[in-house]
Amino acid sequence: MSLSKNNMAAYLTIKNLSLTIPDSMRSHTHILQDIDLVVNEGEFLVLLGPSGCGKSTLLRIIAGLETRPHKGSIVFRENYDSSRTSFVFQDFGLLPWLTVRENIELPLIGRAMLADERRDKVEAMIHRLGLDDAENSRPHNLSGGMKQRVGLARAFITDPELILLDEPFSELDFFTAKHLRNVLLELWDEKKSTTIIMVSHYIEEAVALADHVGVFSHRPGTIKTVIKDTLPRPRDIRATSFYTLEDEILSHFDVV
Numbered sequence: 001m002s003l004s005k006n007n008m009a010a011y012l013t014i015k016n017l018s019l020t021i022p023d024s025m026r027s028h029t030h031i032l033q034d035i036d037l038v039v040n041e042g043e044f045l046v047l048l049g050p051s052g053c054g055k056s057t058l059l060r061i062i063a064g065l066e067t068r069p070h071k072g073s074i075v076f077r078e079n080y081d082s083s084r085t086s087f088v089f090q091d092f093g094l095l096p097w098l099t100v101r102e103n104i105e106l107p108l109i110g111r112a113m114l115a116d117e118r119r120d121k122v123e124a125m126i127h128r129l130g131l132d133d134a135e136n137s138r139p140h141n142l143s144g145g146m147k148q149r150v151g152l153a154r155a156f157i158t159d160p161e162l163i164l165l166d167e168p169f170s171e172l173d174f175f176t177a178k179h180l181r182n183v184l185l186e187l188w189d190e191k192k193s194t195t196i197i198m199v200s201h202y203i204e205e206a207v208a209l210a211d212h213v214g215v216f217s218h219r220p221g222t223i224k225t226v227i228k229d230t231l232p233r234p235r236d237i238r239a240t241s242f243y244t245l246e247d248e249i250l251s252h253f254d255v256v
Contacts, residue, residue, distance in 0.1 A: 010077060011041040011162070011195045012062070017072035018220075019057060030220035031057055035072065037214065037223060044188065044196045046206040047223075048249065049216025055199040058221070059164050062197065063087050086155035088165040092147040094139040094154075101126065101135040104153045111158075121157065129153045129183070145176035152180070156187050163188075165198040169205070181209060185233070203246050208235050215252045225252050 017035040020028050032054040039045055047055045060066040062074060063085060086107070087093075094103050105122045113121075126135050129149045139147055148168060155163050168184075169177035188194055200206050206213045206229075213227045227249055231241055 009041055010038050011043075012077065012080075013038050013073075013075045014062075015073050015075075017058070017061070017070060017074065019054070019061070019066075019068060019070040021068055032061075032070070033220035033222045035221075035223055037226070039195060039197065041077070041195055042193045044209060044211045045198070045214060046210040046212075047197065047199050047214045047216060048201070048203065048206045049221065050218055050254070051201070053216040053219050054221030055216055056166050059166055059197065059199050063164050081161060084158060084161040086158060086160040086163045088148075088151045088155045088163065088168045090167040090170055092139070092144075092151050092171075094147060094150055096139050099136050099138055100131055100142070100150050103139070103150050104131075104157055107154060107158045125153045125157050128187075143176075144172050145180065148172065148180055149183070152184060152187065156191070159191065160194055163194060163196045165196065167199050167201065170201065177205075181205065182234075185209065203249050204237060206249065207231070207242060207245050208237060213249055215249060218254050227252075 014035050014037040017032060018030070019032040020030050022028050035058060047058065049055055057066060061070060064082065065087070095106070098106065101122060104125055105118065108118050108121065111118075126132060129152060131146070131149055131153065134142060134146055139150070142150070148171075151168065155165075165184075169180055172180065188196055198209065200209075210229045213229060214223045215225050215227065216222070217224050227245075229245060231239075231245065236242060
C-alpha cells in the first residue's frame with residue numbers, strides 16, 4: 001500500500017513481513033503476517049488496532065530492537081542513517097539516575113559537535129518544551145506529562161529523520177495527552193522532512209494526528225487497509241468531517 005504525500009519518495013518499504021515465534025517444540029504463535037507497507041518521507045503514519053495485534057512489534061522491527069527473526073524485508077531509502085532514528089516509549093524510557101538535562105543530552109553524547117554547541121542545543125530544547133524549572137530534576141520527581149515532554153525533547157534533539165512512537169500518550173490524562181499531541185505536531189512541523197510512525201489504540205488520536213492511518217487486524221496482525229487523512233490542520237475534533245473519518249476507520253475494525 002503506497003502512502004503518497006506530495007509525490008515524495010519512499011522512506012521505507014516493507015514487503016511480506018511475517019513473524020512467528022515458537023511456544024514449544026510443536027506449537028507456534030503467529031504475531032505478524034504478510035505486512036506490506038510503503039511510507040514516504042515526511043509523513044505521519046499512525047498504526048491503529050486492537051491490543052496484541054503486533055503494532056508495537058512492527059515498530060520494534062523497524063527500529064531494529066526486535067531480536068526474534070522475521071521473514072520478509074524492510075528496505076530504507078538510499079543513504080538511510082540509523083543513528084538519526086529516535087524512539088519514544090509508552091513508559092517514557094528515561095534513565096532514573098540522570099537529570100532532565102542529562103536525559104535530553106544523552107543522544108548527543110559522542111556526536112561530532114563542540115561542547116558549547118551541544119549545551120546550546122540542549123538549552124534550546126529545554127526551553128522549547130517548557131522544562132526550564134525542571135532541568136535539574138530526576139524522573140521520579142516528574143509527572144507523567146513532564147516525563148513525556150522529556151521523551152519528546154530527547155527524540156527531537158538529534159534532528160531525526162525518523163521518529164517511532166509507541167503509544168506515547170496512553171499513560172496520560174485526557175488534557176495532558178491532548179496538549180502533548182499538539183506539541184508533537186508543532187515539533188514535527190518545524191522539522192518538515194521528519195517521518196513519524198506512531199502506534200495508538202485510539203481512533204480520535206489517530207485522526208487528530210495522522211496523514212495516513214494503517215488499520216491492523218487481530219493477531220496474526222496484518223494491515224487491513226490504509227486510510228488517507230486529508231482533514232485540514234489544525235483539526236477540529238468536533239467537526240462533522242472528523243466524526244465521518246472516525247466512523248470510516250471504525251468500520252474496518254474486526255468485531256470481537
